[in-house]
Amino acid sequence: MLATPPIWFILLAFFAALGPLVFIHEYGHYIVGRWFGIGADTFSIGFGREVAGWTDKRGTRWKIGWLPLGGYVKFAGDMDPASMGQGLDKLPPHERLRAFHGKPVWQRALVVAAGPVANFLLAILIFAAFIAIYGAPRAPAVVATVLEGSPAAAAGLRPGDRIISANGSAIDDFTDLTDLTRLRPGEPLRLSYVRDGRAADLDVTIATVTEVDRFGQQYRVGRLGIGSGKLVYEKVGALQLLPEAVKVTGTVIHGTMVGLWQIITGRRPLTELGGPVKMAQLAGQVASLGPFEFVQLLAFFSINLGFINLLPVPMLDGGHLALYAVEAARRRPLGARAQEWLFRGGLAALLTLMLVATLNDLSSVGLWQALGRLLG
Structure with missing residues (x-):
């Protein structure tokens, strides 16, 4: 049995994995938004107070937050965390043209979907490289x-x-x-x-x-x-690399869907749900095996990041896409109050999920057992 890597190595591997994956995800949103003429005020890796950053010639502030557990792109006209577009009519005409919520619903949907798609594309490229090398x-x-x-x-x-x-x-x-x-x-x-x-x-x-x-x-x-x-x-031909990589990616996505459904339906215990601590532990362990194993893990992490963001939960990309589907069907968005309650419910669900995952993570690293021995 291999020894667990030291904490500093685990944290380094975790941030080395999470940072690029978050960047790829957010850059997917950003670049498709640019194609549609949507302005971006902020591109952030991490949350909270800025520790480093710069402003490009388009006026976008690229920055790194002190809490590197995610990221976001704040598009022009996004004036509230739930991205409901309230107050769009208060913007000057030239600002309204580059505002996210001033665009047709199909363009907004593509911008939102581009983040998870970028994660899937990264995984496909990684798998294609491995297939090219090993077959x-x-x-x-x-x-x-x-x-x-x-x-x-x-x-x-x-x-x-x-x-x-x-x-x-x-x-x-x-x-x-x-x-x-x-x-x-x-x-x-x-x-x-x-x-x-x-x-x-x-x-x-x-x-x-x-x-x-x-x-x-x-x-x-x-x-x-x-x-x-x-x-x-x-060994497969060059034209087969991408189809084979897509097949592998599809298999991983299917496995993730089945596993999540089994947890939801009670076929698998809720204790198998992991969070950031588990992800960090796994990143450190796999990184200790070598760079090839670590890069392969990045592909699996990237798929999971894209998949989770597509879940139809408000506050996630999938929740926004669900609302855009309703807007397209009704030819008008849901009312501001209905959207506000949906996003509050989505936030509560996400916080609950994070709490459960964190408690599972702490149990998996032996915290509760250690506390029991200490108090006993």
Whole structure:
């Protein structure tokens, strides 16, 4: 088991990961806003008091805040934190032309969506680079081994069986089956397979296994008890790099969606929800393994940042997009009071989520156990 890196290294790795990802996200908003002629008053990495910054020739203040846990772009005409555009009619005509809320709803929607899209594009580029260097991972969906006493053995699977679908979803690669089962511990699964040229079906219940990583952290995952043949990395042509990278990104997004839904529906414990402390710990641990592992982690962090921001929660990009969809359907925005209550509710939900995630993080690093020993 590897030793956990020191605190200074964890913090350095965390900020080295978070800073570029926040910049990419906010720059997505900023550059699309510029394309539509929207002025930007402030581009900030971090919150709170400015510790460094400069003003460019367009009048945008680029700055770094003392609390580097996020960032924002304040567009012209954004006069309230909820970005509801109140008081737009009070602006001079030349300012109204460059104001965010003076633009058509479709342009505002594209500006908001550009942040998460930028995070997804970054992940795709990182994965494409890894595929160009190492090749695309390939593992035929053929059972090589069956663990004695496992759910697969009890269901009757044998070495040589070729899995063709699981719960109706086609299985083209063994990793497709692995990804599906890992995210569904304890759930029933219907497999279609081919044995000696004949197709058949069987039902199996995925086992729940607790895994411990190299740093001693525990995770609940699903397992069938079958193994594949040797994983190979297949070189692909230049034109296939992006499609392969998009496929990997899509798989990660799907896995994130399934995991979140399982937490919401109670299939997975709420304690598996992590926050900034967990993210910092993971960044430090992976960075200690080497630069290639750290860059790969950045891709996963970038996907998660984009995904979380697309959730339809007011105060997040997804919440703004939902309101713009309502505005487009009604051909007028919701009233200021309705939007205000929605944003208050969204803020309360986010604060609650952050509190739960932080409490989970503190538990994962052993704070409550340490306090219990101290008070006991």
